[in-house]
Amino acid sequence: MLAYSYSVLLVIAVTTVTCRRQPWLRSGPQWSSVANGFNPYAIPSNSGSSENPEVTIRDGKLKGFTMRTVTSRPFSAFQGIPFAQPPEGPLRFQDPIKNLPWNGTRDAIAPSPQCIQLDLMTLFEVFGQENCLFLSVYTPNLPKSGRFNKKLPVMVWIFGGGFFMGAGSIYGPEYLLNHDIVLVTINYRLGPFGFLSTGDDASPGNQGLKDQVLSLKWVQNNIHAFGGDANSVTVFGESAGAVSIQHLIVSPVSRGLMHRGISQSGSGLCYWSILENSASTARRVGEMLNCTGTSQNMVNCLRSVDAQAIASVQLSLTEWNIFPLVIFGPVVEHNHPGAFLTETPEKAYRAYRAARIPWITGFTQDEMVWMMSALIQNATAVSEVNSDWERVGPIILGLENTTNTNVEIGRQIREFYMGNEDFSFETRHNFSRLFGDRFILECGLEAMRYHSQYTGAPVYGYRFSYQGRYSIVQKNGQDPQDWGVAHLDDLIYLFNNTDYFTITLQPGDEEFRMSQIMTNIWSNFATFG
Secondary structure, three states: OHHHHHHHOOOEEOOOOOOOOOHHHOOOOOOOOHHHOOOOOOOOOOEEOOOOEEEEEOOEEEEOEEEEOOOOOEEEEEEEEEOOOOOOHHHOOOOOOOOOOOOOEEEOOOOOOOEOEEEHHHOOEEEOEOOOOEEEEEEOOOOOOOOOOOOEEEEEEEOOOOOOOOOHHHOEOOOHHHOOOEEEEEOOOOHHHHHOOOOOOOOOOOHHHHHHHHHHHHHHHHHHHHOEEEEEEEEEEEOHHHHHHHHHHHOHHHOOOOOEEEEEOOOOOOHHHOOOOHHHHHHHHHHHOOOOOOHHHHHHHHOOOOHHHHHHHHHHHOOEOOEOOOOOOOOOOOOOOOOOOOOOHHHHHHOOOOOOOOEEEEEEOOOOHHHHHHHOOOHHHHHHHHHOHHHHHHHHHOOOOOOOOHHHHHHHHHHHHHOOOOOOOOOHHHHHHHHHHHHHHHHHHHHHHHHHHHHOOOEEEEEEOOOOOOOHHHHHOOOHHHOOOOOOHHHHHOOEOOOOOOOOOOOOOHHHHHHHHHHHHHHHHHHHO
16 A cells, blocks of 8 residues: 555656655654654643743744644644734735734734635635734744754645635644644735735735745744744645745745745646736726725725725626636736835746745646536536637636637637537546646646756656545535545645545544655655755
């Protein structure tokens, strides 16, 4: 079984990189030995009780609590730590500002609140709050005074969700903390709150990405207090989080804050990773909410509008069904102080301005079946796809702004994948491949080539094809065996108790063995590079 599992999660060298066996591909011990000066079974704490460890960071003292992994290994958890001032009122749409210190000891026990969002998984429910820029830290090895303390590699998780939904707090640490790493999960602003861009100084855009940068600066300044090594930070993410990783690689403002990257099912070269019409979208938002005039007047007005109304306006900006899927997202900013991106990732790579760091990137075997398994249950949508492809095809595929011949291109794409067949349950895999290639695979493979060619750093590609009993398609009432390995399915094996997969894998499950293999590869990459 072990050999088979390695074959379905194979990490390989790409293009010009020499293919060689890396230390992080070893299946060595998951826990450090006592002989190395670290007892993995001890409940760590700087001070406080064993159940409520305390640490002191630059902003003040924190009181956490003790958790246990799925195999009962104890570790310390500190949740809901602020890294920025609340981005509300006059700070709405502004770049993040570092949080203020506090007096006394702050409880770090409750999960971080989620950022206000429009959640696709809950049929577009609006929930969350603007005061959401918090992070959480999980560590098996709090430093102790008066003794040598081994620093552990740090893994920072950036969640996905199309830049309009998700949260760090929905990804549990009970699998990854079986390994000797410090895990950090963060929040960043979403939708119009994180990505409204007027194309000028009023609201340049990329606020959510700048939140990510500020959280990485927090890691540099504070992670030593949790036993982490600030000189060994791996940033990893999925979908929009995967896109964020590559944007961080090419952004000048994040240089030196990360040392390795892992992008799962997404890259900075995907068409939806950089939006070209954000200024006109911002103008439409202003008009819908009765905020007009100059860019600055519009943004000032929007700062006084109820947050729920701003979040809800996204539904009015779709053109067909739920498409375009990404309405607010990263942009190329005009040249101004603090800009996150002033050029496309392709241009940054060709000018040799990308960070030269090792990078793992890949995709699941059947990426877009998660979307098709929902779409196929909508009889009206299926009928329109089959009878009115010239209208809906370019919208779904994001071709509208790429060429004035988008109708013909859309027709050729459909013919290539579908021939003369309609979208139906019988043709679901062909239709899913059409979308998977457009959304994830083509741009992902191109991103591998760019990073390898223009940085010379190691690039490792993978395809995740392990199919267990659980899948995101179950959220759509579908049988996983009918659809394959979907977008998001790899997260079943990295994190416990997400909003998408509430089950926790147990030792003895075949799926748990897959989780051990995947977390071992990811954590060893974070350790050895």
